[in-house]
Amino acid sequence: MIQSQEAIRQCLSELFAEAKLKVSDKDLNRMVAMVIENQAAGERVRRLVARYDEPAFGFPSRRRI
Amino acid sequence: MTEELCFLTITEAARRLRGGEFSPVALTEAFLERIEAINPKIDAYLLVTGDQALEAAQQAEKELSAGRDRGPLHGIPIALKDNIETAGIRTTAHSRILLDHVPEADAAVVEKLQQSGAVILGKLACLEFAHGAPSTNQAFPPARNPWDRDRGFTGGSSTGSGAAVAAGLAMAALGTDTGGSIRNPAALCGTAGLMPTYGRVSRRGVIPYSFSLDCCGPLAWTVKDCALVLGAIAGFDPADPGSADLQVPDFTSQLEHGVAGLKIGVLRHFFEEDMVADPEMIASIDAALEVLGSQGAKVSDARAGPLADYHDVKTLVGEAEFFAAHEADWLARANDFGASLQLRTAEGALIGAVDYLHAQRARRHLAAEMDQMFDSFDVLITATVLDPAPPMPRDARGPKARKPNLTQPFNVAGVPALSVCTGFNEAGLPLAMQIAARAFDETTLLRVGHTYERAAPYRDRRPEL
Numbered sequence: 010m011i012q013s014q015e016a017i018r019q020c021l022s023e024l025f026a027e028a029k030l031k032v033s034d035k036d037l038n039r040m041v042a043m044v045i046e047n048q049a050a051g052e053r054v055r056r057l058v059a060r061y062d063e064p065a066f067g068f069p070s071r072r073r074i
Numbered sequence: 075m076t077e078e079l080c081f082l083t084i085t086e087a088a089r090r091l092r093g094g095e096f097s098p099v100a101l102t103e104a105f106l107e108r109i110e111a112i113n114p115k116i117d118a119y120l121l122v123t124g125d126q127a128l129e130a131a132q133q134a135e136k137e138l139s140a141g142r143d144r145g146p147l148h149g150i151p152i153a154l155k156d157n158i159e160t161a162g163i164r165t166t167a168h169s170r171i172l173l174d175h176v177p178e179a180d181a182a183v184v185e186k187l188q189q190s191g192a193v194i195l196g197k198l199a200c201l202e203f204a205h206g207a208p209s210t211n212q213a214f215p216p217a218r219n220p221w222d223r224d225r226g227f228t229g230g231s232s233t234g235s236g237a238a239v240a241a242g243l244a245m246a247a248l249g250t251d252t253g254g255s256i257r258n259p260a261a262l263c264g265t266a267g268l269m270p271t272y273g274r275v276s277r278r279g280v281i282p283y284s285f286s287l288d289c290c291g292p293l294a295w296t297v298k299d300c301a302l303v304l305g306a307i308a309g310f311d312p313a314d315p316g317s318a319d320l321q322v323p324d325f326t327s328q329l330e331h332g333v334a335g336l337k338i339g340v341l342r343h344f345f346e347e348d349m350v351a352d353p354e355m356i357a358s359i360d361a362a363l364e365v366l367g368s369q370g371a372k373v374s375d376a377r378a379g380p381l382a383d384y385h386d387v388k389t390l391v392g393e394a395e396f397f398a399a400h401e402a403d404w405l406a407r408a409n410d411f412g413a414s415l416q417l418r419t420a421e422g423a424l425i426g427a428v429d430y431l432h433a434q435r436a437r438r439h440l441a442a443e444m445d446q447m448f449d450s451f452d453v454l455i456t457a458t459v460l461d462p463a464p465p466m467p468r469d470a471r472g473p474k475a476r477k478p479n480l481t482q483p484f485n486v487a488g489v490p491a492l493s494v495c496t497g498f499n500e501a502g503l504p505l506a507m508q509i510a511a512r513a514f515d516e517t518t519l520l521r522v523g524h525t526y527e528r529a530a531p532y533r534d535r536r537p538e539l
Contacts, residue, residue, distance in 0.1 A: 017424065024420050028408035032417065040417055044424045046476075047393065050386040051429030057383055057436045066435050 017044045079104040080242035081536060084299040087245060088146045091138065098138065098149030102131035102193050105151045109195065109243050112539050116218045118238040120156050122196040123163055127151065130193045137191065146302045148191030153244035155232050156197040157204050158290070159279040160184055167281045169202045170213045170410040171403050181279025182314070183248055183290055183307045190306040195244055198234030202412045204250055204283045205231060205396055207467050209413035219263060219463045220537035221503050226463040229262035231255035231283075235293045236263035241539055246294035246303045252283045253388050254458075254481025257493040257508060260293050261458035264495045264504030264532075266523065267293040268300040269481075271513045272488035273318035275304075276311030284395040286316070286434070287388070287485050296533060297494060297523035301325040304516060320514060328521045333369045336522065339376025339451035344480050348381040351460040358496040358505040359457055365529050366522070376451055379440060384486045385478035387440060390425055390433035397422025437486050444487040448512035453522050455509050456480055458493040462503035480508060490516045494523045495532045 012020070018041050025032045032040075079101055082090070091098060106124050113119050134149035154160065157167040159177035161184075166172040180188070187194065199217040201207060207230075208216035217233035219226030220241040228236045232249030236259025239247050249256040251269040260267025268291045275290045282288055292303035305326065310319045340363060345351040351359075367373045397404075397419060404411065404419045411419065447454065457480050484491035491510040498504055511519035527533060 020424060021420060024423055025408075025417075028405050028420075030408045030416060036417055040420060043418075043421050043476075047389065047421060047425055048429070050389055051426065051432065053382075053386050054390060054429065054432045054436045057386075058432050058439070061439045063435065063439075066438070 012048070014041060014045065017041050076104045076107050077242065080108045082245070083296050084146060084150050084245050084294065084302050087150060088148070091149050098131040098134040098193065099128065101149065102127050102151050105195055105243065112241055112243060115539055116220050116223050116237050116241055117215045118198055118217045118234040118241065118243055119153070119196050120166065120168065120199050120214050120234070121164060123194060126163070127193050127195050134191050134193060144189070144191035145306070147187065147306050150192050150245050151195050152187060152192045152303070153195045153198050153235070153238050153247045154184065155200050155235050155247065155249045157200055157250060157281040158183060158248055159281070160194070160197065163197065165197065165281070166213070167203045168200045168212065168214055169412070171407055173213055177279070179279060182276035182311050184279065186307045186309070192306065198238055198247055200233055201231035202415050203281065203400060204252060204255055205415065206412045207414035209468065212412045216466065218466070220539055221264060222463055223539070225465045226503065227262065227466045229258035229459065229463065232259045232293065236260055236265055236267070239263065239265045239293050239295060240537055242536065246292050246299055248290060248307070249293050250280055250283070251289045251291060251485065252287045252392060253485050254479055256291050256293060257458050257481045257491060260493040261506035262463040262504065265293050265295055266297045266300050266495070266527070267291070267493045268304060268516070268520070269484065269491050270304060270308065270516055271318070271490045273316050274308050274490070274514065274516070276309070276314040276317050278311055278313040282399045284392040285399070286395060287392055289485070297492065297520055297527050298326065298329055300492070301329060301520045301524070318514070323517055325516055325520055328517050329524045331521055333366055333371040333522055333525045336371045336452045336518070337450065338363070338366060338371045338373045338522070339447060339454045340373060341378055341454050341456035342375050343377055344381055345457040345460065349460055349478060349480070351457050352462065354499040355457055355459070355461065355505050359455070359507045362496045362507050362526055362530065363455065366526055369525055369529060376447060376454060378447060378483065379443060381478040381480070381483065383436070384440060384483040387433045387437045387486050388482040389476065390429050391437065393422040394425040394430045441487040444483070444489060445512065452518055453509050453511045455507055458506040458508040462499050462501070462505060484510045489513050490519050492519050492523045494526060496530070497532055498535070
């Protein structure tokens with residue numbers, strides 16, 4: 010699910026605060042851009058998967074573990 | 075004499091050890107002497123285990139004298155990337171987080187090297203947790219490329235492994251590879267480097283980057299030496315859920331069979347369309363293909379999916395799994411991570427479960443497509459890297475622009491891939507090509523690499539240090 014830029018910023022800020030990291034606005038902007046790029050990658054991967062006929066995908070049979 | 079011994083191949087050293095020309099102790103002493111003299115110039119080693127190495131060499135000497143021969147690595151000095159755990163010896167993964175980490179047990183590959191009689195010289199630099207980038211706030215300096223130690227990057231993440239082998243500070247080194255971390259430093263440092271098939275070599279005791287992508291394999295001066303090391307470390311391990319329960323073949327058995335009749339597919343679109351490689355790199359690969367063609371291989375162009383598809387899958391899977399592996403340390407001690415990983419680690423936390431799952435689904439299809447290509451070709455060849463060694467990156471806090479690289483497709487597909495030196499550019503920096511084969515067919519992969527290496531004149535040149 011694509012999140013808004015503001016929601017991503019909020020989420021990252023909370024995460025960095027929990028990790029006790031001080032992050033400049035510039036670095037935070039770069040991280041937001043990276044998360045947005047990863048979400049775009051997620052969208053592309055969904056389109057890629059949709060191209061294939063996939064009868065099943067799941068946890069491997071216990072016999073294969 | 076020291077330099078002469080340290081620049082021998084494993085094959086040649088093993089022959090001369092058995093001929094009584096020198097002993098394992100003399101060989102190990104030569105390496106320790108050279109490490110002391112050269113390592114301060116390139117920082118390949120984080121820790122030299124000289125006493126343990128000499129003890130192992132003495133043991134090898136006794137055994138060989140008594141006629142107990144453990145095989146081609148017996149008495150051969152080898153070093154380990156520092157994300158490979160060693161019992162009683164500090165293992166840091168080049169991170170402040172693990173400065174006090176002294177494992178109780180050896181990694182599976184270390185046990186296997188010891189069983190083969192290898193002499194372990196020490197622990198090698200890498201990118202932090204096999205994923206970060208060099209930065210000045212780290213506990214150790216970055217390894218430097220012996221071909222251009224003032225400014226050249228070794229490639230990563232097995233930085234010290236590439237540097238040590240090229241500089242004659244180890245006859246071979248183990249590295250790990252999640253998106254190219256064996257093959258990139260092999261290419262930029264002018265060595266051979268082999269990422270085995272996913273599951274061929276146990277990761278038990280290897281500090282993880284990505285559970286479903288990580289592989290462990292050798293870097294050595296020659297392809298044949300990589301085959302010898304792979305033979306020692308390969309094999310099923312029930313303690314590694316990714317380990318494949320298969321017989322280990324003799325990886326050297328077909329090295330001298332040549333390439334006549336083999337079908338070679340060239341993934342030219344990877345380095346001429348999807349991304350554009352340096353002209354000297356392309357020229358060196360074309361020259362290498364001519365060599366293989368002149369040896370009787372049938373060379374033609376091949377086409378896989380676009381590099382970007384593999385890159386998306388590798389990024390989503392790798393970053394999410396990296397966070398899963400390192401979340402607790404990052405939350406507790408983020409300020410102790412190097413500048414690069416301090417911020418970048420967080421991106422994995424924000425990759426959605428659904429995106430991760432779709433990436434794993436896509437991965438299965440991309441792997442199946444690549445398997446199909448091996449119905450038409452015995453091996454695939456492409457570039458390993460786009461450019462020769464770039465300047466050392468420094469203090470890149472947080473994310474940097476990411477581009478698809480040429481090594482990731484074979485991690486995503488889980489097939490073996492080998493980087494081989496294809497010469498040097500005008501500035502004297504190494505060039506390379508990458509050869510990939512179907513899953514578990516390292517034997518053919520090594521055969522092609524060895525045939526090329528024997529026909530090309532690039533194994534006589536070493537960096538001046």
